[in-house]
Amino acid sequence: MEINYQESNEWRNEATSENHILNYQESNKWRDETSESHDLNYQESNEWHNETSESHDLSRLISGPTLAFINVRLTNLTENNFFVTFSVINTESHPLEITFLNDIQVSFEHTIIGKMSMSNKTINVTPQKNVKLEVKFIPSGDFNSFSRFLFTNEKLDWHLEGNTSVKFMAQDPIKVRLSKHIEFDGMKVLAVNNIDAPSEYPDGGISVSMNITNASQIRIKLGKTSFDIIYMNQIIGKISSTCFSTDRNTLSFSGCLLPANTKEEIDAMTNAFYKFLSGEELQLTFDARGSSVSWLNKITLTIVITKETKINFNYEFIKSAWDFKFDPNDQHSPKLSLQYGLKYSNLFPLGIHGISGKIILIYKGSQFATLSIPYSTATDSLGIIESSFTTKLKITSEDSKDLFNEIAKKIFMAEDVIFTVEGVLNVILKTPIGDIDMKKIQFNFDKNIKCKIQPGIIINSMEIIDATKDAIEIRASATITNPSNIRVDLSSNVEFDLISDQNIKVANMIIENFKLKRGNEDVIVKLNNNTTLIDSLREVFKAIKLEALFPGINARFINEIEVSLRTKDSFMLHNPLKTKLYIFGFNSKVFNLENKQIAVGITERSDVGTVVEPGQAKRIRIENTNMDIGNAIRNIKDCVNGVKENVECVLMFGIGEDINNLFKINVSFLY
Numbered sequence: 001m002e003i004n005y006q007e008s009n010e011w012r013n014e015a016t017s018e019n020h021i022l023n024y025q026e027s028n029k030w031r032d033e034t035s036e037s038h039d040l041n042y043q044e045s046n047e048w049h050n051e052t053s054e055s056h057d058l059s060r061l062i063s064g065p066t067l068a069f070i071n072v073r074l075t076n077l078t079e080n081n082f083f084v085t086f087s088v089i090n091t092e093s094h095p096l097e098i099t100f101l102n103d104i105q106v107s108f109e110h111t112i113i114g115k116m117s118m119s120n121k122t123i124n125v126t127p128q129k130n131v132k133l134e135v136k137f138i139p140s141g142d143f144n145s146f147s148r149f150l151f152t153n154e155k156l157d158w159h160l161e162g163n164t165s166v167k168f169m170a171q172d173p174i175k176v177r178l179s180k181h182i183e184f185d186g187m188k189v190l191a192v193n194n195i196d197a198p199s200e201y202p203d204g205g206i207s208v209s210m211n212i213t214n215a216s217q218i219r220i221k222l223g224k225t226s227f228d229i230i231y232m233n234q235i236i237g238k239i240s241s242t243c244f245s246t247d248r249n250t251l252s253f254s255g256c257l258l259p260a261n262t263k264e265e266i267d268a269m270t271n272a273f274y275k276f277l278s279g280e281e282l283q284l285t286f287d288a289r290g291s292s293v294s295w296l297n298k299i300t301l302t303i304v305i306t307k308e309t310k311i312n313f314n315y316e317f318i319k320s321a322w323d324f325k326f327d328p329n330d331q332h333s334p335k336l337s338l339q340y341g342l343k344y345s346n347l348f349p350l351g352i353h354g355i356s357g358k359i360i361l362i363y364k365g366s367q368f369a370t371l372s373i374p375y376s377t378a379t380d381s382l383g384i385i386e387s388s389f390t391t392k393l394k395i396t397s398e399d400s401k402d403l404f405n406e407i408a409k410k411i412f413m414a415e416d417v418i419f420t421v422e423g424v425l426n427v428i429l430k431t432p433i434g435d436i437d438m439k440k441i442q443f444n445f446d447k448n449i450k451c452k453i454q455p456g457i458i459i460n461s462m463e464i465i466d467a468t469k470d471a472i473e474i475r476a477s478a479t480i481t482n483p484s485n486i487r488v489d490l491s492s493n494v495e496f497d498l499i500s501d502q503n504i505k506v507a508n509m510i511i512e513n514f515k516l517k518r519g520n521e522d523v524i525v526k527l528n529n530n531t532t533l534i535d536s537l538r539e540v541f542k543a544i545k546l547e548a549l550f551p552g553i554n555a556r557f558i559n560e561i562e563v564s565l566r567t568k569d570s571f572m573l574h575n576p577l578k579t580k581l582y583i584f585g586f587n588s589k590v591f592n593l594e595n596k597q598i599a600v601g602i603t604e605r606s607d608v609g610t611v612v613e614p615g616q617a618k619r620i621r622i623e624n625t626n627m628d629i630g631n632a633i634r635n636i637k638d639c640v641n642g643v644k645e646n647v648e649c650v651l652m653f654g655i656g657e658d659i660n661n662l663f664k665i666n667v668s669f670l671y
Helices: 002-063 143-152 263-278 294-298 399-412 535-543 629-640
Strands: 067-075 082-090 096-100 104-108 111-116 121-125 130-139 155-168 174-185 190-196 206-213 226-231 234-244 250-257 282-290 300-305 314-327 330-345 352-363 366-381 384-395 417-431 434-444 449-451 456-467 472-482 486-489 494-499 505-511 519-527 558-562 570-574 581-591 597-603 610-612 617-621 624-627 646-655 662-670
Touching: 002 174, 067 130, 067 174, 082 121, 121 130, 143 294, 143 300, 226 250, 226 263, 234 263, 263 282, 263 434, 282 294, 366 399, 366 417, 384 399, 399 417, 570 610, 610 617
Parallel strands: 190 300, 314 486
Antiparallel strands: 067 082, 082 130, 096 121, 096 155, 104 111, 104 155, 111 130, 155 174, 190 206, 206 250, 226 234, 226 282, 234 250, 282 300, 314 330, 330 384, 352 366, 352 417, 366 384, 417 434, 417 449, 456 472, 472 519, 494 505, 505 519, 558 570, 570 617, 581 597, 581 610, 581 646, 597 624, 646 662
16 A cells, blocks of 8 residues: 555656646746737737728718718619619718629618619719619519508618728728618609590590609609509599609509499599599599509509699680679679580580589689579580579679779770689589589689670761750760670660860760660660769769761751842741741841842841741741842842842741740851
């Protein structure tokens, strides 16, 4: 046992000592090697740290806002891929050279939706300048779900991941990890900028086409993708797309609205037409149902027809007849009868056969009157709507009366009166898609309506029918011409001032119960002191100036004169008037053709006068005659030889039943 112990101790001492020395030497050697390795690793670590730091800075540079991806476009859609076009702008003050080491992975809402083929593509990005890129996008996984987001989201956010090599400020290229978000506008809402519904569709329904403005950044060629037009959960039409243009980003559609069969379809179509024609905003859904690209069959477009969108059709009033009948007791609410014809083109047959509603008339930007249209039947044939109605025009306020008076004056003075029309209509339509009863359609004619009258009055004849101490009553026949389509019945008289050619007011001319009819009409004009009872039209008729030549009385008062040396001189007085003529006095001078006076005759004034009945003649004897015998004898000789006398006389007479009002006229005759 002792031997074993010693041997054991010897073994322990030997092993321990040698091993300790060896281990110590090896430990020192490891420590030296470790120290060298640590120094080497320290140097390598510093170099790695510097490279990582630069890579981190460049990663922030290209993944941050300094390098912006703008104007993103999606084009050339096929079943397996499409192209993404975008611009890269460098807001840094130094150029960048970027090489994409692999394809760029694209994620949407934390799901990989595809990749952009950019492997080994190098771009040089100059400061403050755009670089346009077009790269192929290869979808992966279920791209159908993403396709819906393309067309229904207002904003789209893509996340890009990839490896790049970046050369910056003349340094060696450094590997940089790209991790970047880009955002672009989606196609949530597409606005219709014009719409046509020009005709019936050959297979039934109504043809329709529209151009839609795509405000998003997505440019897509949809080819002949077909859509169902959905409104109020009903399919009301079918339509196909063409493509977006490359410049204005406009999408064109054409197709038809379908005939409505069920109550739900009729309600949807009626409601759509109401908004379609009245100008209210209408939102439709286009649901894709057929495309050469399968994942486009899942898309849904939201289409908005705004109130600013105008239906592209032409219309004009081809005929209209306005009849106004005034009431002196309700002067600003004349009864109006309107017959009209409206021609429209480039629009499907409306088939209007019933109409009612309310019209608002606007002048100088202000509402001045309203018209309530009772239910009226209408015809709609070959694009021409014809109807008529009778109602009362109602002034909207006291201030509107002045506008009404101004309009009336301008109409009669042949000035252009321009006013606009808006209102609400209830319309019954028999269209190619079914019978439609639309209520409260708001409308606003964008075409101004002009209205004017240019009446003329020609005096045909005139006769004196009576006289008083205040005035002579004259009746004249006149023709009123009215080339316009407006008829006016005042139910009142109209008064004019009768002005002589010396600009002297000589009488008031009255047209009783004035009616301005269309075309030509003969009327009777009297002179008395009446006036129109329609206050609003007094200024109108004051402004009218009639230039008329009143014809004279085409008859002689004195038919013959007798001069005798032995008996009383006399003359034959004729009354061409329609009333009695009273002669109260007479004096005359007779001259021969040598202008020598041969006689002077005087009839004394009489208080009762000599009566000459209308259309009759009476011989009037001259009480006192002074004659130049010599000239008279020579004149008799001349008379035998055929020479006639020139007689000048002054008549004092009365007209009518009032014999106290005397008139003096100078009459000159050649006998």
